[in-house]
Amino acid sequence: MPTPDELRRILERYIRHMCESDADGIMQLYADDATVEDPVGANPIRGREALHAFYTAAVPQLMVEITGPIRVAGLECAMPLVAEVTMESGKSYIDVIDIMRFNEQGKIVSMRAYWNPAEMRPQR
């Protein structure tokens, strides 16, 4: 079973892949039947093909930065972030907390992102 610090390193890799717009790299961190619910309350998407399409569309406009300690409870993690989103109208910022659940092999089986699209703001 992965240790807390091993899970943190996987999440730091996830963040690095996000910032490098590397959807393939992100997909290496996921289990085959994983789900993503982003934001929480949206319909979850499931499976390698759907997740790859989701990240391929999302990463070019996203920069993310970890803003505090990653909390670990067993195989689940909570990671505070700020996201910078580049749109035609300019840059927007939003505070996010990602909840990731891992399997015993250290692959992500679910990701749920806590944020509110209505609260994006023009300044960091």
Added chain:
Amino acid sequence: MPTPDELRRILERYIRHMCESDADGIMQLYADDATVEDPVGANPIRGREALHAFYTAAVPQLMVEITGPIRVAGLECAMPLVAEVTMESGKSYIDVIDIMRFNEQGKIVSMRAYWNPAEMRPQR
């Protein structure tokens, strides 16, 4: 349905009640059949009587402080905290993220706390 800022105010009240060791005040924020999983991975406890006993035992030794923005997604919130725990051996500190789910009446129906008992530390 409660607005994001209304949910934030309820959570700020929760934190205030925690710091004032007011288990009765905390229970006013919960729905009757609510569950608490603290830390995530522990057996959830359920219902007004069990939750009241849990908070009555916990609050005398706890001080908590919000350490970043409360993220809101619909009726779910993610709240970053640091907890100061006073034990016979002295004070310990731990970073926590609480996930709270509310019902449409603005009562908490579930709380899940992300932290790792093995990572408590002597300094803040």
